[in-house]
Structure formats: structure tokens, C-alpha cells
Amino acid sequence: MxxxxxxxxxxxxxxxxxxxxxxxxxxxxxxxxxxxxxxxxxxxxxxxxxxxxxxxxxxxxDRISIKSKAVKMAIEQDINSALKRSAIVDVDRIQVESENNKVVLRGDVRSFAARDEAERIARSEPGVYSVDNHLGVNWSSIVE
Structure with a gap:
């Protein structure tokens, strides 16, 4: 055919x-x-x-799927790498999950600036259409 x-x-x-x-x-x-x-x-x-x-x-x-686990993993790895390069974000306190071009950020950060920076980094990743920022600001972690 x-x-x-x-x-x-x-x-x-x-x-x-x-x-x-x-x-x-x-x-x-x-x-x-x-x-x-x-x-x-x-x-x-x-x-x-x-x-x-x-x-x-x-x-x-034929119901072929374009998006694969490899794409999901690549988005998450790219965002984590960018978070590591940031001077104000503590990447060890953030979990990045992606699904269908949507990224979810979970965990806690030390300031509102770090929270905003993490979201900006996630939004700038190619292929990401939306970001749900569930990062909490934990002031007590500053004193540690």
C-alpha cells in the first residue's frame, strides 16, 4: 500500500x-x-x-507514540543539570518530574528567589509547555 x-x-x-x-x-x-x-x-x-x-x-x-520515556528522562536530566549550575538553587532539595510536556517541581528551597529561579529554569527547557511549581520556601534551612 x-x-x-x-x-x-x-x-x-x-x-x-x-x-x-x-x-x-x-x-x-x-x-x-x-x-x-x-x-x-x-x-x-x-x-x-x-x-x-x-x-x-x-x-x-497506527497509534504510534512520539514521546517516549527517553524524552521524559532527557527533560528531567536537562532541568536538573541547569538547576545544578544555578548559584541560588539547592538541587538536592528539588524533585523534577515531567509528563506530556508538563513539569512538576517538588521539594523546598531557601528563598522565594530560589523558587522563582527553579521555575524559570524549568520553563526555559525546550519541549516544556507548563510548570507546576510546588516548591515550598523553608526559612529554617537557612540557619542549618
Missing amino acids: ANSYQVRLFNKAEGIDQTVEVPEDSYILETAEEQGMELPYSCRQGICSTCTVMMGVTGIS
Whole structure:
């Protein structure tokens, strides 16, 4: 069974915004015309250059999971490494957990500045969309 691709043709100047299904080993232009799209002459000749191509995965079937435990572990390790480099955060008192692009910080820190810094570090990690900061400020740990 040959693969096919959903291709969105978009050109604001020409008023084109349509998605076509293109079989593997087929030309996008020919398939679009076969499916009834009216394209400007310059598109048919390939000389316009106003359309751009963006390639990438937009959907996956067969219930394949993109996110893996390796990604989860990498996010947690990267955040822990960044916390270790911070001058005001005591990384040994913080637990970092990640799941589905969400990070949860637990534990305690010595100041509100350290709490904010830990959250900033977690938010700056690529792939993190939200952070739940459950860090408590433990003033008594300053005296230890």
C-alpha cells in the first residue's frame, strides 16, 4: 500500500488555501489540478516562487507514540543539570518530574528567589509547555 500525504497549498496573494491528498511518487501540482484546483499560470509553470514548502509530520496513525520515556528522562536530566549550575538553587532539595510536556517541581528551597529561579529554569527547557511549581520556601534551612 503506497503512502499518501496531506499537503496544504497556501498563497494569500492568490487566495489559495486548500489541502490535497498527494500519493507517494506523485507531483503535488499535477495531483492538485487532478483534484480540481484552479491554479494560476505561474504555478503551473513553476516560476512564481511565492509558495513555500514546509515539511514535517502533522499527524501519525497506527497509534504510534512520539514521546517516549527517553524524552521524559532527557527533560528531567536537562532541568536538573541547569538547576545544578544555578548559584541560588539547592538541587538536592528539588524533585523534577515531567509528563506530556508538563513539569512538576517538588521539594523546598531557601528563598522565594530560589523558587522563582527553579521555575524559570524549568520553563526555559525546550519541549516544556507548563510548570507546576510546588516548591515550598523553608526559612529554617537557612540557619542549618
